[in-house]
Amino acid sequence: MRTKSGTQRLLRWVGNGLLVVMLVWTLVPFYWMIATSLKKDKEIYGFEATLIPRHPTLDGYRLLFVKTPFVKYVRNSTIIAVATTVASLVLGCLGAYALARLRFPGRKTIARGLVFTYLVPPSLLFIPLFAVMSTLRLIDTYHGLVLAYLGFTVPFSTWLLMGYFRSVPVELEEAALVDGCSRLGTLVRIILPMALPALAVVAFFAFTQAWNEFLYAQVFVSSNEVRTVTAGISLFIVEDVFFWGPMMGAAVLSALPPVILYLIFQRWVVKGLTVGGVKG
Amino acid sequence: MADVRVTRRQVLKVAAATGIATTSPWWLVNKSHAQRAKKLIFWQLPNFTPIADSLQKEQVYEFAKSAGLKDEEVEFSVVGNDVWIQKLSAAIEAGNPPDVMRLFESNVQFFGSQGHLVDMTDTVDRMRKEPQGIFEATLTAVRVNGRFMGVPLAVNPWPMHARLDLLEKAKVDYPKTWDEFIETSKKIQEPPRLFAFGICVGVTYDTTNNVTNLLWCYGGKTVEADNKTVVLNSPENAAGLKVLEAMFKTHKIIPPGSISWDDSGNNKAYQSRQAAFVMNPTSIYAYLDGNDKDLQKVTGLFPVPAGPKGSLTQIDTWSLALFKKSPYPELGKGLIEYMLRPDNYDRIVQSTGGRWVPVYKRLFDSPFWKEKPVFKYFIQMAEQGVPLSYAGSPTPAAGEVLNTHVIPKAVQRVLVDNWPAEKAREEAHKAVAEIYARHNKG
Numbered sequence: 001m002r003t004k005s006g007t008q009r010l011l012r013w014v015g016n017g018l019l020v021v022m023l024v025w026t027l028v029p030f031y032w033m034i035a036t037s038l039k040k041d042k043e044i045y046g047f048e049a050t051l052i053p054r055h056p057t058l059d060g061y062r063l064l065f066v067k068t069p070f071v072k073y074v075r076n077s078t079i080i081a082v083a084t085t086v087a088s089l090v091l092g093c094l095g096a097y098a099l100a101r102l103r104f105p106g107r108k109t110i111a112r113g114l115v116f117t118y119l120v121p122p123s124l125l126f127i128p129l130f131a132v133m134s135t136l137r138l139i140d141t142y143h144g145l146v147l148a149y150l151g152f153t154v155p156f157s158t159w160l161l162m163g164y165f166r167s168v169p170v171e172l173e174e175a176a177l178v179d180g181c182s183r184l185g186t187l188v189r190i191i192l193p194m195a196l197p198a199l200a201v202v203a204f205f206a207f208t209q210a211w212n213e214f215l216y217a218q219v220f221v222s223s224n225e226v227r228t229v230t231a232g233i234s235l236f237i238v239e240d241v242f243f244w245g246p247m248m249g250a251a252v253l254s255a256l257p258p259v260i261l262y263l264i265f266q267r268w269v270v271k272g273l274t275v276g277g278v279k280g
Numbered sequence: 281m282a283d284v285r286v287t288r289r290q291v292l293k294v295a296a297a298t299g300i301a302t303t304s305p306w307w308l309v310n311k312s313h314a315q316r317a318k319k320l321i322f323w324q325l326p327n328f329t330p331i332a333d334s335l336q337k338e339q340v341y342e343f344a345k346s347a348g349l350k351d352e353e354v355e356f357s358v359v360g361n362d363v364w365i366q367k368l369s370a371a372i373e374a375g376n377p378p379d380v381m382r383l384f385e386s387n388v389q390f391f392g393s394q395g396h397l398v399d400m401t402d403t404v405d406r407m408r409k410e411p412q413g414i415f416e417a418t419l420t421a422v423r424v425n426g427r428f429m430g431v432p433l434a435v436n437p438w439p440m441h442a443r444l445d446l447l448e449k450a451k452v453d454y455p456k457t458w459d460e461f462i463e464t465s466k467k468i469q470e471p472p473r474l475f476a477f478g479i480c481v482g483v484t485y486d487t488t489n490n491v492t493n494l495l496w497c498y499g500g501k502t503v504e505a506d507n508k509t510v511v512l513n514s515p516e517n518a519a520g521l522k523v524l525e526a527m528f529k530t531h532k533i534i535p536p537g538s539i540s541w542d543d544s545g546n547n548k549a550y551q552s553r554q555a556a557f558v559m560n561p562t563s564i565y566a567y568l569d570g571n572d573k574d575l576q577k578v579t580g581l582f583p584v585p586a587g588p589k590g591s592l593t594q595i596d597t598w599s600l601a602l603f604k605k606s607p608y609p610e611l612g613k614g615l616i617e618y619m620l621r622p623d624n625y626d627r628i629v630q631s632t633g634g635r636w637v638p639v640y641k642r643l644f645d646s647p648f649w650k651e652k653p654v655f656k657y658f659i660q661m662a663e664q665g666v667p668l669s670y671a672g673s674p675t676p677a678a679g680e681v682l683n684t685h686v687i688p689k690a691v692q693r694v695l696v697d698n699w700p701a702e703k704a705r706e707e708a709h710k711a712v713a714e715i716y717a718r719h720n721k722g
Contacts, residue, residue, distance in 0.1 A: 222355065
């Protein structure tokens, strides 16, 4: 009969094995992307797939920076993603606080509506949204794209923060209110400092969503002055030919900002996803 | 239960909000057209050669200047190849499409029959009156209910790309018939590194193009010229399918992996020197021009070999179309005519390095087309080529047959599921007949 410690050891090995499998599953595409970006076309299209580039070259990257407006695409993505993140945080906090703490008619309906709004796929929304943007002359503008992105980042942010705010004991706020703090002051001085992990999650989510979004960026933008990285990458497909080297180079570089952001805020992100408002 | 009292004012407020929210899409759509910034808008699908893109852009601005527009009143937008149709659909729904755009033949048929395009018959008629005229085969693509709803811009032939070095090594010429093709293939291939025939047989668009072209050579076709009588269950189609099956299973000249290829599969196979023959638009040749000159030098572009019923080569025709919602139809029409002026047009065509085959016959007199042996058959293809929908027209029904991959599925039935060709042909026939019946009814 197997001892308890033996079972635990086995489980740990199985768990570790699964983690290794998942790690490989996650990292291999990244590795393949990096390796492909360093290969020449002949090697990419070669009969044998090579794991390590035989004759590494930076031609793909050179083409990106010299012959395409890639830097402009990165600049545009950064502006749009940062603006979306900031707006999502502000609107999400205000909305979530109102829904979590204030009593007004339709509160529950709005709260449920947030989830439903978030569930509507962009592929259904892009045509009516185009009409709205067109009317408001927001096509091919930074703020137009930011507004469109807020359509899916704000519902999620509000919904996530709402749950978090509810877990903060109301007594803390009442004490602040008794001491003369305003509603907004309570939110800023009491709730938000306690909700930093949740804010990190929201910020990370909004940034990543705005950075990676493709359909709206393609449909609502026409010029290089506003085109984002994801839309720019697709221009490396001409008819039925894929220019893999620069495309993978662009993909590698465009994956870096979210990864760096995650590494910086990892501690808060993990905490925000796993704990409530106060320690129990 | 709590006693909830609702005032009349609350009810009115909710009713007003609901009314605005539910009807906003309609009034926004109507308003958006009127709100469009005062600009001449041209949407550009990228070309292989950046110089062709630059020249087109230059011509748009040249025309605008001559028409008294300022640079800021012109918008030249490069639209990505992958979601341009979604973008265009959204723009049309919003009442705000570009003024002018390049379209493919199924798009002209679809948007033309929906009433979104301006009738360009007078422009096309003028082009036909140019010395030597234009290739009449291109007109099928833009003819909708007897009127020309677009202007033919370029012929896109689907020649057989062939490795001349391998033919030379085997001391054989380019095969004239499919029987010769099979024999030649056996001589030149060295599987698994090099298979002879990189034909698409996956569930993808190029499979319909490649296989249909093969079936034509055996007398097969999908529909008759009346666009009503579906003839996919003909013995000729079965004969063609059997030849394909034999190439795959008996002669083994088609790479086994091709059953899972997408549209770029045959490109990759040829570009990586793993296939000696592929049927494809000259995007492959254009790619080689910029990326693999050595392979380009030993690449020949030929009409497809002949079957018992001769040889037909597929051509697509790209067009420039003007949208009815354009606030400046005269400007848009003027722009199209400016770009199609033979001297302007020839500059663009030559800048594409052979990717665009001209619609004006007399442009073939240029040394550009005569000096390169690889272009030898282009004039013949432009003259005699037929669209994928042959013997029918590129109608919306033909578009649905392509988009629903009926023929690729039949091919997979034969090659993967080992169905007899007749049974697969019957299944495909039913599906296509249903599509045509529905379209003809509606």
